[in-house]
Amino acid sequence: MDIIKAAQALSGAERILIITGAGLSADSGLPTYRGLGGLYNGETEDGLPIEVALSGPTLRRDPALCWKYLAEIGRACLQAEPNAGHFAIAELQRRKPGAWVLTQNIDGFHRRAGSPPDRLIEIHGQLSPLSCMGCGKVDERPLPSLLDQPLPPRCLTCDGVLRPAVVLFEEMLPESELTALQQQVQLGFDAVLVVGTTASFGYILEPVWRVRQAGGSLVEVNLQATEISPLADVLLQGRAADVLSQLVRHISSD
Ligand SMILES: [Zn+2]
Numbered sequence: 001m002d003i004i005k006a007a008q009a010l011s012g013a014e015r016i017l018i019i020t021g022a023g024l025s026a027d028s029g030l031p032t033y034r035g036l037g038g039l040y041n042g043e044t045e046d047g048l049p050i051e052v053a054l055s056g057p058t059l060r061r062d063p064a065l066c067w068k069y070l071a072e073i074g075r076a077c078l079q080a081e082p083n084a085g086h087f088a089i090a091e092l093q094r095r096k097p098g099a100w101v102l103t104q105n106i107d108g109f110h111r112r113a114g115s116p117p118d119r120l121i122e123i124h125g126q127l128s129p130l131s132c133m134g135c136g137k138v139d140e141r142p143l144p145s146l147l148d149q150p151l152p153p154r155c156l157t158c159d160g161v162l163r164p165a166v167v168l169f170e171e172m173l174p175e176s177e178l179t180a181l182q183q184q185v186q187l188g189f190d191a192v193l194v195v196g197t198t199a200s201f202g203y204i205l206e207p208v209w210r211v212r213q214a215g216g217s218l219v220e221v222n223l224q225a226t227e228i229s230p231l232a233d234v235l236l237q238g239r240a241a242d243v244l245s246q247l248v249r250h251i252s253s254d
Pocket residue numbers: 132133134135136137155156157158159160
């Protein structure tokens with residue numbers, strides 16, 4: 001049975017890189033999306049492609065417009081909760097002190113489910129807290145109250161526009177997260193567990209290739225086969241929340 005085969009591959013590994021994407025949070029009711037944009041198909045109601053509305057240049061040029069869509073994403077995340085898949089991953093990390101999470105998601109669900117922040121790489125950033133684009137100050141007010149005010153939310157100190165530390169379209173990935181990822185990839189992983197992502201970005205494909213070349217295992221959990229499926233030892237097709245809970249039950253800690 002595939003789940004046993006996958007569990008065996010991960011049981012024998014000490015260092016595991018768990019790569020998660022939108023498909024994991026889809027089981028929490030969040031829509032799957034490409035980057036930040038998939039809450040929408042194609043154009044926004046303002047007639048702009050979402051890649052333009054949710055871009056760094058638009059945030060600077062027309063912060064109210066960009067924030068209209070940022071706030072929708074914020075509200076969707078605030079209404080949702082981590083699911084059994086996030087909790088199973090946190091449990092796997094408790095049993096495997098060498099297990100790291102690399103996520104494309106900005107919803108913060110891994111932290112809420114108990115994944116240790118020092119073994120979590122949020123490559124697209126996180127929605128809260130907000131900080132000021134003018135003076136740089138971090139705003140400690142809770143996100144729901146900031147979203148209830150007229151948009152864009154503004155800094156109490158200098159009235160500058162606040163923004164979340166997420167990677168908008170046309171923005172660079174955060175240096176700190178890229179460095180952390182690079183360091184861990186160089187240390188090597190015995191196995192990769194890919195969950196809910198097509199993994200079509202270089203920063204994801206590279207660690208996957210490296211682990212494969214070094215003889216490590218690759219386990220994939222996705223609804224459908226993806227472009228990395230041909231590389232995988234096992235493809236577990238199904239909802240991440242269901243599959244991961246079963247998988248982790250079969251994994252021993254040593
Ligand atoms: Zn400020």
